[in-house]
Amino acid sequence: MQRTVTPETFRLAETFTISRGSRTEARVLTVRLDDGTHTSRGECVPYARYGETLESVTAQINALPLDISRAALQRAMAPGAGRNAVDCALWDIEAKRTGKRVWQLAGLAAPHPEITAFTLSLDTPENMRAAAARHAHRPLLKIKLGTPDDMARLEAVRAGAPNAAIIVDANEGWSAEVYSDLAPHLLRMGVKLVEQPLPAGADDMLAEIARPLPVCADESCHDRASLPDLAGKYDVINIKLDKTGGLTEALLLRATALERGFGVMVGCMVGTSLAMAPAVLLAQGAAFTDLDGPLLLAEDRDTPLHFDENGVHPPELALWG
Numbered sequence: 001m002q003r004t005v006t007p008e009t010f011r012l013a014e015t016f017t018i019s020r021g022s023r024t025e026a027r028v029l030t031v032r033l034d035d036g037t038h039t040s041r042g043e044c045v046p047y048a049r050y051g052e053t054l055e056s057v058t059a060q061i062n063a064l065p066l067d068i069s070r071a072a073l074q075r076a077m078a079p080g081a082g083r084n085a086v087d088c089a090l091w092d093i094e095a096k097r098t099g100k101r102v103w104q105l106a107g108l109a110a111p112h113p114e115i116t117a118f119t120l121s122l123d124t125p126e127n128m129r130a131a132a133a134r135h136a137h138r139p140l141l142k143i144k145l146g147t148p149d150d151m152a153r154l155e156a157v158r159a160g161a162p163n164a165a166i167i168v169d170a171n172e173g174w175s176a177e178v179y180s181d182l183a184p185h186l187l188r189m190g191v192k193l194v195e196q197p198l199p200a201g202a203d204d205m206l207a208e209i210a211r212p213l214p215v216c217a218d219e220s221c222h223d224r225a226s227l228p229d230l231a232g233k234y235d236v237i238n239i240k241l242d243k244t245g246g247l248t249e250a251l252l253l254r255a256t257a258l259e260r261g262f263g264v265m266v267g268c269m270v271g272t273s274l275a276m277a278p279a280v281l282l283a284q285g286a287a288f289t290d291l292d293g294p295l296l297l298a299e300d301r302d303t304p305l306h307f308d309e310n311g312v313h314p315p316e317l318a319l320w321g
Contacts, residue, residue, distance in 0.1 A: 001033060001034070001035050001066045001067055002033070002034040002035075002066070003031065003032065003033055003034075003061075003064075003066055004031070004032045004034075005029055005030070005031055005058045005061050005062060005085075006029065006030045006032070007027065007028070007029055007030075007054045007058070008027075008028050008029075008030055009025050009026070009027050009028075010025060010026045010028070010272055010297050010298075010299050010300065011024070011025050011297070011298040011299055012024055012025055012026060012270070012296055012297060012298060013296060013297060013298045014296075015121070016119075016121045016270060016296060017121040017122040017123060017144065018121065018122055018144045018146065018169075018171045019122060019144070019145070019146030019147060019170070019171045019172070019173035020049065020171060022121075023270070026045065026270045026271055026272065026293070026296075026297065027045070027046075027054060028043050028044065028045050028271050028272060028275065029043065029044050029045075029046065029054060029057055029058060029061075029081070029082075029085055030042075030043050030085070030274070031043075031044075031061060031085040031086055031088075031089045032089065033089045033090070033092075033093050035093065035097075037097075038093055038096040038097055039093075039096075040089045040090075040092035040093035040095075040096060041088075041089055041092060041274060041320065042084065042085040042086060042087065042088030042089030042090075042091075042092065042246075042274070042278075042320075043085055043088070043271055043272060043274040043275040044057065044081035044082060044084045044085035044241075044242055044271075044275070045081060045242050045269035045270065045271045045275065046081045046082075047081060047242060047269060049219065050080060050081075050243075052080060052081050052082075057080070057081050057082040057085075058082075060077065060080075060082040061082045061085065061086055064076060064077070064086065068086075068090075069090070070087060070090045070091070070094075070248055073086055073087055073090065073246075073248075074087075074245075074248060074249065077245065078245070079222050079223045079243060079244055079245035079249060080242070080243070080245050081242045081245075082245075083245030083246050084241045084242050084244070084245050084246040085246075086246070087245060087246025087247060087248050087249075088241070088246055088247055088278050088320070091105070091106075091246075091247055091248075091278065091321060092320050092321055095321050101317070101321055102247075102278065102281060102320075102321035103281050103314075103321070106247075106251060106281070108281060108284065109284065111280060111281050111284050111314040112284070112314070113308075113310040113311040113312060113313045113314075114280065114283045114284065114286070114289045114291075114311045114312055115139055115140060115289060115310070115311040116140070116283075116289045116290060116291045116292050116307070116311050116312045117140040117141065117142040117167055117288065117289065117290040117292060118135050118138045118140070118141055118142065118292050118295060119141075119142040119143075119144060119169075119290070119292055119296065120132060120135070120141060120142070120143050120144065120157060121144050122144040122145065122146070122147070122153075123153075124153075125152040125153050125155070125156035126156065128143070128153050128156050128157050128160070129156035129157060129159055129160040130160065131157075131160070132156070132157040132158075132159075132160030132161040132164070133160035133161065135161065135164075136160060136161035136162070136163065136164060138161075138164060139164060139165060140164065140165045140166075140167065140288075141157065141161055141164045141165070141166050141167070142166075142167040142168075142169055142290055142292075143157050143166060143167070143168050143169065144169055144171065145168055145169065145170050145171075145173065146169075146170040146171045146172070146173020146174060147173060148178060150170075150182065151182065151185060154166075154168070154185070154186070154189055154191075155189070158189045158190070165190070165192050166189065166190060166191045166192060167191070167192055167193045167194075167195065167288065167290070168186060168191050168193070168194045168195065169194075169195040169196065169218070170194065170195065170196055170197045170198075171195075171196060171218075171219075172196050172197075172198065172199040172200060172219055174197045174198060175198070176198060176205035176206075176208075176209060179194075179197040179198065179209070180209050180210070183210070183211075183212050183213065184212065186213055187212055187213055191213060192213070192214070192288075193213065193214050193215075193216055193236060193265070193288060194213060194214070194215055194216065195215075195216040195218050195238060195265075196216065196217065196218040196219050196220065196238075197215065199219075200219040200220040201220075203220055203233055204233070206233035206234065207232045207233045211235065214235040214236050214263065215233070215234050215235055215236070216234060216235070216236040216237065216238050216263075216265055216288075217230050217233070217234040217236070217237045217238065218238040218240075218267065220233075220234070221234075221237040221238060221239070221243070222243045222244065223243070223244050223245065223249050223253055224249070224252060224253050224256050227253075227256060227257060227260060227262070230262070231260070234262070235262065235263055236262060236263035236264065236265050236287060236288070237253075237257050237262050237263075237264060237265065238265045238266075238267045238290075239253055239254060239257075239264060239265070239266050239267070239282060240266075240267045240268060240269065240279075241268075241275070241278060241279055241282070242268075242269050242275075246278075247278045247279075247281070247282065250278075250279075250282050251282065254282060254286075263287040263288075264286045264287055264288075265286060265287060265288040265289070265290065266279055266282050266283035266286045266288075266289050266290065266291065267290040267291070268290060268291050268292070268293045269293070270293050270296055271293045272293065272294060272297065272300050272301045272304075273293075273294045273300050273301045273303075273304040273305040273315070273319060274301050274319060274320055275293060276291045276293055276294060276305055276312065277305065277314075277315035277319050277320035277321060278320065278321065279291050280305070280312055280313075280314050280315060281314070281321070283312075289311070289312070291312050292312075294307070295307060301319060302318070302319075303315075303316050303318040303319045304319070305319070
């Protein structure tokens, strides 16, 4: 087996801003496996919020044995971006070797399109209203917030897209007091879900204050080990492959979370169609799907995912799985 790890950059269609900063490109790592007959790929997005860089994740991957199995990988690497790229590449090469699709190997039903959110990045109320108006035809919008002055932004988006369902993502940017003040207005504006209103590790107040609309754990939820601490504080968890460390753990996390009464959202970092492809399988039947990464790009992989009024479609074999 040969393995290569390649950093790649994909331009965004426009600047993407959240409460922690802005970016104009997606910087990803692509893992390729070649057994002499078959070549497979997996993609990850190292994330500074979790102490990851392109260089550190590359070093982690290169330290792995070349012949490592998916089962051994779960023990050899902690959850995170590097394990995700290798795990997904291993699923892909198994599919190619067996002539089966990954959904068949995983014992899943045949996948179908899933309606996905489209994300509006943090901006002035005027610009967010204009962006909402441009995307008012989409059934589900996700709004990046997380500042003390978010009410005007929310009202602007609702004015720009009066019929769209809305998810709000604060990216750990609010305090308990700010969230408590905003919650009734979120309900009034028809918001369906609020993601990570308080910082991870400082979110115990969610068990103390009223939660009039569903609250989703993002930065507070990585893998199955996260779940015990979320009980009583969160109603939904956001599963991202770069947090779980790949599709293998993500499928187990989804099953365990549902058993424990959590709703499931499947989200993504800002990556290409290759990163979203395994997540489409994970998103089947999820309460919320947020796999719009490719829609934010000015350039994407060959054979990209297909998006239409029915949502994001499962990947073609030429892309992954």
